[in-house]
Amino acid sequence: xxxxxxxxxxxxxLELLFHVSALPPYVKDDPRQGLVPEIVTRxxxxxxxxxxxxxxxxxxxxxxxxxxxxxxGFAGIPVNNPKIFFSDTVIEFExxxxxxxDKRLQINSLSDLSGKKIVAFSNAQKVLDPEFTVAIKNHxxxxxxxxxxxxxxxxxxxxxxxxxxxxxxxxxxxxxxxxKTEATNRYTVHHLFKPTPRLLGFHKSEHRDxxxxxxxxxxxxxxxxxxxxxxxxx
Numbered sequence: 001x002x003x004x005x006x007x008x009x010x011x012x013x014l015e016l017l018f019h020v021s022a023l024p025p026y027v028k029d030d031p032r033q034g035l036v037p038e039i040v041t042r043x044x045x046x047x048x049x050x051x052x053x054x055x056x057x058x059x060x061x062x063x064x065x066x067x068x069x070x071x072x073g074f075a076g077i078p079v080n081n082p083k084i085f086f087s088d089t090v091i092e093f094e095x096x097x098x099x100x101x102d103k104r105l106q107i108n109s110l111s112d113l114s115g116k117k118i119v120a121f122s123n124a125q126k127v128l129d130p131e132f133t134v135a136i137k138n139h140x141x142x143x144x145x146x147x148x149x150x151x152x153x154x155x156x157x158x159x160x161x162x163x164x165x166x167x168x169x170x171x172x173x174x175x176x177x178x179x180k181t182e183a184t185n186r187y188t189v190h191h192l193f194k195p196t197p198r199l200l201g202f203h204k205s206e207h208r209d210x211x212x213x214x215x216x217x218x219x220x221x222x223x224x225x226x227x228x229x230x231x232x233x234x
Contacts, residue, residue, distance in 0.1 A: 014049045016071040016207060018200075019056035019064060023148060024172045025231050026091070027074070031055045035168075035231045036074055039090060040200070042223055043214030058123075061201075068203045072211075077201035085208040088215055089197040094167045095121075095128060097190040100155060107162065107190040110135040117141040119160035121148050128164070128193055149173055155187075168231075180233070 018040065020027045027034040031053040041051050056064075058076035065073045066083050075093075077084055097113070099105045106112060110131055118136065122144050125133045136142050143160075145151060151163040152173045163170075167189065174183035202208040218224045 016044070016049060016051055018051055018053045019061040019070045019073040019076070020053050021057060021061070021074070021076055022055055023166070023169055025168055026166075027053075035227065036090060038227050039215075039218070039224065040074075040211070042218050042227065043211055046214040046217045047210045049210060049214075065201055065203050070203070071207055072200050072202045074200055075198045079199060079201075081201070084201040084203070085205040087200040087202065087208050088212045090200055090215070092195040092197050094191075094195045095124075095164060095193045096167045096170065097192050098152075098155065098163050098165070098170055099161065099188050099190065101186060101188045103161070105161065105188070107192070110192060113139075113162060116161040117159070118143070118162050118164065119151055119154050120144045120164040121151070121166075122146045124164055127196065132193070152177060 018037075020031050020036065022029055022031065025034055026036045031037065037051070037053050040053075044051050056070075056073065056076070061070070061073035061076040062078070062081065062084075064070035065077060066081070074090065079086055097107055099107065105116070107116075113135060118139065118141065120142070121127075124144055125136070145154075148165050148169055151160075151165055152170070154160050155163045156177075170187075170189070171183070174187060177183070178186055200208070200211060202211070215224070218227075
């Protein structure tokens with residue numbers, strides 16, 4: 001009985017440190033807020049584990065999770081890193097192409113990007129389909145930006161014909177600037193890419209296993225779907 005009590009107390013006392021990059025609505029400027037911190041917090045709560053989130057960047061995230069100075073990182077660690085233990089899918093990103101509706105651009109395939117000014121998110125060539133890298137290999141007007149909040153204003157200002165970014169992130173930024181109705185009318189979304197699963201990378205396999213168990217629990221209970229629904233219009 002004493003052993004069971006100690007195990008329970010240890011689980012309740014455990015707090016894991018997570019590195020996350022700000023990308024609303026997944027992770028907001030306050031790293032404790034957003035779709036992903038809420039999913040992670042709820043999943044670990046079922047295991048009696050608390051979570052602490054700090055803002056980071058991909059390079060720092062990978063280095064600190066490898067070293068064990070952070071317990072886990074979200075989405076910024078290459079999944080081929082053999083020193084990291086990766087979770088089940090936390091959420092899927094759906095990267096899309098977005099244009100101004102009044103330009104009436106027909107973009108139904110990657111080949112239709114030819115001749116367009118493209119503004120993509122950082123490391124897009126590593127994240128998107130290999131066919132994308134081939135399609136823009138000799139593209140004369142292609143750039144990547146680290147701050148995805150800048151992409152919609154760049155499109156509005158004519159500094160790009162097409163922006164490439166995650167659909168939820170685009171909707172968040174566009175609605176923030178123009179409101180839901182105006183954003184819907186102002187932009188056209190082109191679905192060119194397959195959804196990309198995004199994972200948590202852990203320093204320890206047992207922490208990964210605790211998360212996977214908690215994630216399964218909140219999926220089965222309907223709590224996971226409720227969290228997604230709460231961010232539907234965010």
